[in-house]
Amino acid sequence: MAARTTIYDVAAAAGVSISTVSLALNSPARVSETTRRRVLEAADALGFVPKPDAVAKARRGVGRIGVIAPFTSYPAVAVRVNGILRAVGDRPLEIVLFDQESAARSSSPLLASLPITGRLDGLVVVSLSLDEAMAGRLTGSRLPTVLVDVHHPGFDSVRTDDTAGGRLVAEHLLGRGHRRFGFLGEAQRTERYVSPSQQRLAGFRTALAEAGHPLGDGDVRLADHGVAQARAAARELLSTRDRPPAVFAADDVLAAGALRAARDLGLAVPGELAVVGFDDGDLAEALDLTTVRQPLEESGRTAMELLLRRLDQPGSVREVALGVRLIPRGTS
Structure with a gap:
């Protein structure tokens, strides 16, 4: 009998x-990316699986589900967690939350190492991309995993139709009589996957082009995620000589930055500038913001239901697409 691989x-x-x-x-x-990669590659090559620790033995049948997501970066993610917890109900499950920065900015070192630790019975990954090494590690460890807002072959997934949401915004603003447009999105720091912001822009741009009013590259501004960063980018866009009278922001936080920029420049909303966001959380209602409502809580609930089903009865890969709808309010 071969000796067990050790640390x-x-x-x-x-x-x-x-x-x-x-x-x-x-x-x-706490370690450099180079060192982390070397350790993970060695663990993969040796087939290393840590021994179950005392805590795991003490769980006595209580499953541990990990949820990894950019909680502190995106308010919408917290709403998804509500759906996850509702789906769990009174089942004997422990939910462990892992906060990571958005994959729009960087990779997730924690996501790369979680499958090897052997501490989870299932995993929900929200808005973080998978590269091939990560996907292979998850598959190799046989850790049941469901993706939310991200798609990768071989994994159950739940996604919102972001492209359709962008089209809805274009149709709404065209219906309001606008013929020039701007877009405020999140800056992308990796090309490993197409982010929700990119998909929303694609739907918006396609619908405008079909209507004969193409969106120029000069009318697109990308910023790091946050009100202050979006405010600066929107001020730049709205200070141009041919400023667009209608702006679609890729989410409600970015839209809040656009509204602050409009106030800075003395632009009346919606008289001189229409602003539309995406998500429809509490922020949108507080700002009276026209926005695209995505089923945030439903997506979390659906993801957990898919994971529970896979834990109970493994089967073929399941992919669920959820619809969106535009909620008109006072900013357009």
Whole structure:
């Protein structure tokens, strides 16, 4: 019988100490990307699986589900978690939340290491892309995983039709008589996947082109996610000589920045500038913001239901697409 691969074997293969291996697997942000990759590649090559720890043994049949998402970056994600918790109900499950920055900016070192730690019975990944190495690690560890807002072959997924949402915004603004447009989106820091912001822009741009009013590259501004960053980008867009009288922001936080910029420039909303967002959380209602409503809580609930079904009865890959609708309010 072959000896079990240990953390010492991984450390030797990676050329690091066992404490560095432990950090790479359990606190990946504390080691460099180069070291982390070396440790993960060594663990993959050796087929390393940690021994179940005492805490896992003490769970006594209580399953542990991980939910990894950019909680602190996007208010909409918290609403998805409400749906996840509602789907769990009174089942004997422990939900563990992992906060990560959006994949629009960087990869997720924690997502890369979670499958190897052996501490989870299932995983929900929200708005974070999977590269092939991550996908292979999840598949190899046989960790049941459901993706939300991201698609990858071989994984159950729940997505919102962001492209259709962009089309809805274009149709709404065209119906209000606008003929020039601007777009405020989130800056992309990786090309590994097409982000929701990019999909919303694609739907918006296609619908405008079909109507004979193409969106020029000069009318698109991308910013890091946040009100202050969006405010600066929107001010730049709205300070041009041929400023667009209607702006679609890729989410409600970015739309809030556009509204602040309009106030800075003394532009009346909606008289001189129409603004439309995307998500329809509490922020949109507070701002009286016209926006696209996506079924945030339903997406979380559906993802957890898919995961529970896979845990109980594995089967073919399931993909669920949820619709969107435009909610007209006072900013357009």
